[in-house]
Amino acid sequence: MAMIINDTCVNCAACEPECPNEAISEGDGIYVIAPDKCTECVGHFDAPKCVETCPVDECIVKDPAHAETKEQLQAKYDKLKN
Secondary structure, three states: OOOOOOOOOOOOOOOOHHHHOEEEOOOOOOOEEOOOOOOOOOOOOEEEEEEEEOOOOOOOOOOOOHHOOHHHHHHHHHHHHH
16 A cells, blocks of 8 residues: 655655655645555565655554555556556
């Protein structure tokens, strides 16, 4: 499933340059993640870099509205790469 940034975001921008799919951008008040580009870093890393980089605990979490299996995330990565 794609990741989502919740309202505890402090707008530090640490996550944006870490996203290998360029799925993170500045939103209205907080950063946002484009679910069609987010692969939870499948295809790039073992864990989501945005979560590892974020200084706020549990600010970036899995988005239940965009549930995907690891296989679906891999397929999305493959499509984005081409």
